């Protein structure tokens with residue numbers, strides 16, 4: 082059943098209001114995992130509570146315990162849950178999104194203040210701001226759908242439950258426990274789930290995503306002297322933590338992207354003919370990835386190899402070194418302790434545990450080879466397993482129809498290179514088919530400088546989420 086035409090018209094007529102809603106959300110710098118922004122993350126939860134309440138949703142803010150940021154114990158951001166409708170004849174749809182964002186500073190290289198939603202002055206329709214696509218745009222999309230129905234006096238075609246968290250960018254701590262504890266309470270009766278927290282592959286082809294890579298995030302801590310030292314006075318006399326750390330980190334991945342940890346490559350499942358055919362069908366060109374990256378630096382010149390590198394093979398990325406000198410100027414310090422950070426994107430057969438066993442042993446062996454008197458510790462900070470869903474389920478068929486209605490074209494079926502670890506918890510704990518229904522484009526720059534969402538994706542995305550509900554209500558469930 083196509084969406085109510087009044088709904089589609091309302092969305093077209095209220096674009097400016099919807100952009101204003103996103104503007105308000107982006108202005109709250111809800112960076113998770115950072116002491117300086119704890120209050121902002123709480124404010125963002127409160128913003129959602131107010132908005133949802135005014136849209137007729139029964140809302141609750143649930144505490145889910147506390148965690149340490151550095152040495153300070155603070156409350157975890159609350160989970161915001163809401164529900165609207167409980168007609169036993171309707172499908173029960175659960176929607177998830179996150180209201181926290183990645184860090185962003187203007188001096189990282191943003192053209193505009195990352196926490197002011199800024200329309201492209203050249204009129205391209207791009208709306209720049211941290212969280213515009215990851216994940217405030219899609220979350221506001223659901224609120225827009227509710228607003229349209231409320232203002233038009235239309236009943237929703239499904240019963241809707243919503244769960245919004247504020248720790249997705251930092252491992253979704255305790256959300257699995259919350260899901261398990263609410264399995265027979267808030268989540269009781271849910272039929273299917275939809276998550277809009279990933280992106281199209283390119284800039285023009287909508288897609289439905291049925292897989293995610295997992296993630297293991299590691300820290301390597303190297304400690305030596307009791308305090309930072311003068312490199313003129315002590316250089317050449319002691320084992321330096323940074324030198325040890327760089328030596329070990331340089332052994333993790335080659336410049337051509339090959340993971341050097343022994344045993345990992347061997348675990349990757351061989352490509353089947355069916356899989357090869359699926360990858361060859363996807364609309365994608367090297368120009369798409371070059372456009373998104375802003376440079377011609379792909380590891381391979383072959384499209385399918387590049388796609389597989391992103392979706393079905395593991396990758397290891399080096400992220401940073403805490404404790405290292407990075408400011409302008411020429412400070413001649415020997416840092417006393419440094420923490421190297423890296424992550425591995427996981428794929429089927431490469432799980433949290435077997436990968437960690439290989440990584441820890443290898444890092445310790447490589448450190449031992451250095452003969453250093455410093456201390457090294459390597460540990461997993463958070464992990465999420467890889468996930469694959471059944472794309473033939475009625476949940477996907479409904480989204481397929483909605484995509485054709487809104488965009489006039491068939492969606493690609495993709496697997497996401499990024500990770501949404503909680504997807505697996507929802508799928509396994511609640512036994513649900515989960516649909517990943519992206520709103521933004523492949524060049525949106527999530528996590529990057531100048532993150533944006535195109536107005537057309539935000540507005541058509543709102544229509545898509547609404548149309549999906551209508552299709553879900555009408556689709557043959559067999």
Ligand SMILES: C[C@H](N)C(=O)N[C@@H](Cc1c[nH]cn1)C(=O)O
Nearest residue numbers: 215250251252278279499500501
């Ligand atoms: C795909 C999703 N929007 C996302 O960005 N997920 C993050 C999750 C994460 C895990 N550790 C830190 N962040 C990602 O894939 O990096």
Ligand SMILES: [Zn+2]
Nearest residue numbers: 215216249278
């Ligand atoms: Zn996200």
Ligand SMILES: [Zn+2]
Nearest residue numbers: 215250527528
């Ligand atoms: Zn993210």
